[in-house]
Amino acid sequence: MPECFVLSGKRVFVAGHKGMVGAAVVRRLEQENCDVVIAGRDQLDLLDQAAVRIFCADHNLDAVILAAAKVGGILANDTYPADFLYENLTIETNVIEGAFRAGVEKLLFLGSSCIYPKFASQPISESALLTGALEPTNEWYAIAKIAGLKLCEAYRKQHGVDFISAMPTNLYGPGDNFDLQNSHVIPALLRKAHEAKHRGENSLEIWGSGTPRREFLHVDDCADALVFLLKNYSGTEHVNVGVGSDVAIAELAQIIMDAVGLNGSLMFDSSKPDGTPQKLLSVEKIAELGWRPRIELRDGLLSTYQWFVEHQNDAHLRR
Numbered sequence: 059m060p061e062c063f064v065l066s067g068k069r070v071f072v073a074g075h076k077g078m079v080g081a082a083v084v085r086r087l088e089q090e091n092c093d094v095v096i097a098g099r100d101q102l103d104l105l106d107q108a109a110v111r112i113f114c115a116d117h118n119l120d121a122v123i124l125a126a127a128k129v130g131g132i133l134a135n136d137t138y139p140a141d142f143l144y145e146n147l148t149i150e151t152n153v154i155e156g157a158f159r160a161g162v163e164k165l166l167f168l169g170s171s172c173i174y175p176k177f178a179s180q181p182i183s184e185s186a187l188l189t190g191a192l193e194p195t196n197e198w199y200a201i202a203k204i205a206g207l208k209l210c211e212a213y214r215k216q217h218g219v220d221f222i223s224a225m226p227t228n229l230y231g232p233g234d235n236f237d238l239q240n241s242h243v244i245p246a247l248l249r250k251a252h253e254a255k256h257r258g259e260n261s262l263e264i265w266g267s268g269t270p271r272r273e274f275l276h277v278d279d280c281a282d283a284l285v286f287l288l289k290n291y292s293g294t295e296h297v298n299v300g301v302g303s304d305v306a307i308a309e310l311a312q313i314i315m316d317a318v319g320l321n322g323s324l325m326f327d328s329s330k331p332d333g334t335p336q337k338l339l340s341v342e343k344i345a346e347l348g349w350r351p352r353i354e355l356r357d358g359l360l361s362t363y364q365w366f367v368e369h370q371n372d373a374h375l376r377r
Contacts (some may be wrong), residue, residue, distance in 0.1 A: 060259050062292045063220070064120070065189055065285075066091040071119045073097075073104060073153050076189060078233040079168060079226075082281035083123055090285065099331055105145065110152040114160035122165040123284060124150060124206075132195045132333055133239065140199040146202035154209050158219060166288050167210045167223040169296060171273075176206045181302070182223070183338040184295050193334045194197040207258065207296050220292050224284055224332025227300035230324075230364040231277030244274060247311055248363050251318040260322030265330035268308030273300050273338045276358040279351040286349045300339035301351045317359045334377050 070087060072082035075096040095117055102113050104126055104363040110245055114122075126330055128145040157165050174182045176191030192200045207223040214221050218293065238246055251262050283299045291297060305313075321326050 062288050065121075065289055067093075068122045068163075069093045069095055069118055070112075070123065071095040071097075071117065073122060073124050073149075076230060076303075077125060077129075078235070078277050079125075079229060079280060079284075081126055081233050082231065082277040083284055086281040086285050087277070088245050098330040101319055104152055107148075107152045107156075110117045110156040114153075114156040115172055116123040116242065119157065119160060119162050120164070121288065122153065123168070124153050124165065124286065125168045125284075126153070127203075129199070129235075130241075132331060135199055135249050136198040143198040143202050146199060147205055150202070150206035151209060154206070154213065154221065157221075158213055158217065160332045163220065164288065165210065165219070165221040166284060167206050167221065168284070169203045169207050169223055169225045170199065171227045171298070172196050173204045173207070173225065173227055173298070174337070176334050179346050180336050181338045182298070182341040184298055184343060187296075195331060195333055211294055214294055222287065222291055223296035224287050224295065225279050225296050225339070226283075226300050227273040227298070227337070229273050229275055229280050231278050231362050233277070234362065236366060236370075243272070243307065243364070244309070244314070244359070245366075247314045248318065248359070248366055251311075251314050251320045252363070252366065254322075255318055255320040262311055262319075262320060262322065263325040264307060265326055265327050266332035267308070267328065268311065268324065268326055269306060270334065271304040271336040271338065272310070273302075273304040274310070274355060274358075275299065275301050275351060276362075279353050283344065283351075285369050286347075287344070290347060297347075298339040298341055299344060299346050300341045301337070301355075302341040302345075304336065304338040304365050305355065313356055314360060314363075317356070317363045320353070335366035 176193040178186040210221040234245040235241045236245040237251045
């Protein structure tokens, strides 16, 4: 397939390079002959519109991958709805508008599969967007992400710029957030299983019934897909990025127990919410473009746990 966008020799700004996805994108871009541009929060506040405009104008950017976002699990979304809506709207509008003003040739906006209706038909195709009500526990984040992809569509329609969007499924891997109060399900269960093992316990508690089904994509596969789309896709509609199969949370917990080496039984906290009953993306579109994931779930969970063990004393993992 001929490339729509040649990365060789280009300057690519990865917004959010210290996050799990952004860091993986930076690692993946090392395989390309391009100049990766990054900026920490001490150098650039993405919530500051004027600062973002100046940064984009001054750095002669050819492309932008917008991976920066305020993220968290069900509890965090439900507890801080204003923060999730305001900060994500502000980051994406500042970066997208700043890139346009600076004449950036291509931009890829990173969304989230929570943009889809709570009871969307499975697997969820790109056309399901805005066809039903959202999951209430993370609607604030979802609304912000919907606005971001629609903003890319709007700039594309009005100004003819090559701004595209990708919608990854649930991600995990090195650099994840392992804070038990606001992390997603995989890092939370990995840490809980690890701590239970070291306390000599023989059980692992999970939220809800364990019956909801989720799809999980390793962050390195996600980064590979994003670079693939940056090079090979130019279209108005967003593109789902996933593995095309899902797993029940209870089964996931058992795989995690195996990876950690925790022998015992599962316990279910029925006082906690299940969230969306199933969330599986249709990946036909990206498969037809020529991309497929490579990392199996069991292998990915094992390597992620090994990363956690090696980094568990890092300050951001001790919360």
